[in-house]
Amino acid sequence: MIRFEDVSVTYDGAAGPTVQGIDLTVPEGELVLLVGPSGVGKSTVLGAVSGLVPHFTGGTLRGRVTVAGRDTRTHKPRELADVVGTVGQDPLAHFVTDTVEDELAYGMESLGLGPDVMRRRVEETLDLLGLADLRERPIATLSGGQRQRVAIGSVLTPHPSVLVLDEPTSALDPAAAEEVLAVLQRLVHDLGTTVLMAEHRLERVIQYADQVALLPSPGAPLVPGTPSEIMAVSPVYPPVVALGRLAEWSPLPLTVRDARRRAGALGERLEGVAYEEVNKAEVAAPTPPPPAPRPVQHRSRLFRKRATAIPTPAETAVVAEINNLTVRRGRIEALHDVTLTVAPGETIALMGRNGAGKSTLLSALVGLVEPAAGSVRVGGAVPHRTAPRDLVRRVGLVPQEPRDLLYADTVAAECAAADCDAGAEPGTCRTLVSELLPGIADGTHPRDLSEGQRLALALAVVLTARPPLLLLDEPTRGLDYAAKSRLVTVLRELASQGHAIVLATHDVELAAELSHRVVILADGETVADGPTAEVVVASPSFAPQIAKILAPQKWLTVTQIRAALHATDQEPEK
Amino acid sequence: MSKAQSVRNEQSVRNEQPPRTARRQLRAPVTTRSNALHPGAWWLWALGLGTAASRTTNPLLLALLIGVAGYVVAARRTDAPWSRSYGAFVKLALAVLAVRLVFAVLLGSPVPGTHTLVTLPELPLPHWAQGIRVGGRVTAEGLVFALYDGLKLATLLVCVGAANALANPARLLKSLPGALYEAGVAVVVALTFAPNLIADVQRLRAARRLRGRPDSGMRGLLQVGLPVLEGALERSVALAAAMDARGYGRTAEVAPAVRRTTAALTLGGLVGVCAGTYGLLTAEGGGYGLPVLLAGVGAALAGLWLGGRRSLRTRYRPDVWGVRAWLVAASGAGVAALLILYGSYDPAALHPGVVPLASPTLPLWPAAAILLGLVPSFVAPAPAPALAPVHAPAALRAPKEPS
DSSP: OEEEEEEEEEOTTOSSOSEEEEEEEEOTTOEEEEEOSTTSSHHHHHHHHHTHHHHTTOSEEEEEEEETTEETTTSOHHHHTTTEEEEOSOGGGGOOSSBHHHHHHHHHHHHTOOHHHHHHHHHHHHHHTTOGGGTTSBGGGOOHHHHHHHHHHHHHTTOOSEEEEESSSTTSOHHHHHHHHHHHHHIIIIIOOEEEEEOSOHHHHGGGOSEEEEOOSTTOOOEEEOHHHHHHHOSSOOHHHHHHHHTTOSSOOOSHHHHHHHTHHHHHHHHTSOHHHHHHHHOOSOOOOOSSOOOOOGGGHHHHHHHHHSOOHHHHOOSEEEEEEEEEETTEEEEEEEEEEEOTTOEEEEEOSTTSSHHHHHHHHTTSSOOSEEEEEETTBOGGGSOHHHHTTTEEEEOSSGGGGOOSSSHHHHHHHHHHHHTOOTTHHHHHHHHHSTTOOTTOOGGGSOHHHHHHHHHHHHHTTOOSEEEEESTTTTOOHHHHHHHHHHHHHHHHTTOEEEEEOSOHHHHHHHOSEEEEEETTEEEEEEEHHHHHHHOTTTOOHHHHHTTTSOOOOHHHHHHHHHHHHHGGGO | OHHHHHHHHHHHHHHTOOOOSHHHHHSOOBOOTTTOOOHHHHHHHHHHHHHHHHTOOOHHHHHHHHHHHHHHHHHHOOSSGGGGHHHHHHHHHHHHHHHHHHHHHHHOOSSOOSOEEEEEOOOOOOGGGTTOOOSEEEEHHHHHHHHHHHHHHHHHHHHHHHHHHHSOHHHHHTTSOHHHHHHHHHHHHHHTHHHHHHHHHHHHHHHHHHTTSOSSSHHHHHHHHHHHHHHHHHHHHHHHHHHHHTTTTOBOOOOHHHHHHHHHHHHHHHHHHHHHHHHHHSSGGGTTHHHHHHHHHHHHHHHHHHHGGGBOOOOSSOOOOOHHHHHHHHHHHHHHHHHHHHHHHOHHHHSOOTTTTOOOOOOHHHHHHHHGGGTHHHHSOBOOOOOHHHHSGGGGSOSSOOO
């Protein structure tokens, strides 16, 4: 259905080709996953299928790309619109009309389908994607998951034989992501649609793939293969594969179910490990006591020990305190009666659906929104009444789009401005940047940085004022596993220096890796608040893969398991 | 499939409640996509009210017009984002009124008057600026004249605002001839640029607070200017790519003869329109003006119709011009026609005098005619009653509960 024959793409003004030596054949009705670290040209490969590369982006494409027998060299994107449906990274940039129903019909109108066909397909697609209740809603009022589904629906209605998706689930909460993936699987199975998709969050998608194509590094040729073959060599892999590699299982398990069947022996081995020893090494931060008394079980020795080992400094020094907070946005109560305290050195993950109020809670902590009722105190000050200059020394927020924080046109100018804003010693910010992002030139434009680098720069800018409370909104969006693990290292170190960190995230693996406490919000109310292991293991949608595999035991990350195995290996020697 | 059917069934059940009384039967149905009023009808109605407003300076009649437009908007607008523009138009109308009054106070008024309210210090101007006065006497007559005049303009704006709030601009576009549709889409997309830009400015100004800079003031606005424009440009490029990939601008193959005929007809038609208008406006060309203009319009329309054959595009559920649309459009046109008629019969009642000052009276027949503009609030389909999914926080909720 899709054929790449020795394709290379060179953009105008680039020194070398962005991708080269691409040979790939995607048969009809397969779901092919394109994986690789960020910046290897995944989006370029996807763009070549719809003809946007090079017709729209410019540049030179060598070799041949054919889709359903049509050569993209001679067919413009609009002439491929009836066979290829493309959904980009940002669904908002995709919408032409303003209501759901019109959006679904737009592509068919362009193709000139008859009114009765259009009507029937719109109704079918509304059902297929579960959008029937939203049909007359303006698109501006939809949540992220709903928008993503409308975007997919809008390219499905012309019945394309090929669907090209660029990170369809990155911005979605776990439940919404599963919904979207279920739809994709249904398309592949029932309608025989061919799907080519790129996604960073492999833990969500790898089990659906029939074939995986790996771009190992920039300019390297594409390596196609079966999912387990590729995962054995890929530089990016989900936690379940990491566990499989660690335990040397062969063939590698790709799903939680496969891994669970193999995990019996591993579970027995881990049963005897002194869990708290392992975890103490990992969570070096002065961990505050858990907020609620825990039932005494043999598995929660960790928490009992923590609670007794460390006296409670949290009760005396509180970084931030939210009491019965209610925030209204127009007629909608975005937050309702939320209470939360943040202690120094504590890392809290805020989780919940898109639109549950996570970002609003962070905004309230930096005074961007005014409480309708209740109180917010950060370091003793009321955020929305505090002058911005004062406030940056108490709390810093890295917004969902780190670019919003960056105004200057070079990294050096950005750093100088940050020093000046924070009243810090000149050079403070630049030092932080060098720590977080070694090897960034002063003259680089912030726009030319990758997602991960831009996040690090924004983080450095915020940290210049050394706020005791650091807030991050969806920090791992668009980050690959390497950038993510760098972020984890940086944040752990900050926590160990006594910074309190609150992160709003959909990334369960990140939450498991970093946080001491998880707060789950739903419809603006707190529905769960407790230590990560307890909250996360109890919920199927928020549990990380490792927790699902070793379910009765409360292991959360591969890092913990590695440390535990290390400990068991050493034990006999003692 | 079954889900959509059940939804449709529910809707039909809601719409076809057992008619218990004749009154219940006559009531306007709840609006859905299929019975929605044609946006053109709303615009004709609003333009009718606007025409009526332009024919009078009687403040009582103007206030009545504003009231009628406001009532219909309150009764028939939906919750959609474009409906919120009404408030902005009302504010704009008030601003226009205020500016008109301020100018009348500062620059004086051509209306002679005897009731001096205050005398402002007058700015001495050089002799070449004769005829311009800054400051000086402020008369009650001048102020009242300015008030009437400003009110007329404000009423016009309120009428346009009402049309904007009641009719979805994108749906109006669907009624354009095929040849113009693609250009129309480009215009609508360009129009969404402004609201997006405002949202970006608000977001970035908020982000300034995170950098420890004041988030208000002019300087803040200027500093976010460049990032905002960059963002807007990037978004436009992404949208253009998405539209291209979705088949925007696909054309059908047409015979070269048809193409040439289209070009000839369109160009010839436009030239005809220009020549005809010129003929009508100049004294010499009184004879040939009208026929040439009509021929030009005819040729241009034929060109558009032929040009439409190049466009493959079909229309999804176009709005139907039904009885209700006729009634709404006719009510607006009726108001305009009756006021124009009454204006030629008794101009004094529509233009109350300011010299000498007299309190305006409400002429009975024009007032009754204006009330005709209330017809849409009875015949137009009513917006759906406030359902929970539209108002409650559920609007932000992902549809499925995680288990």
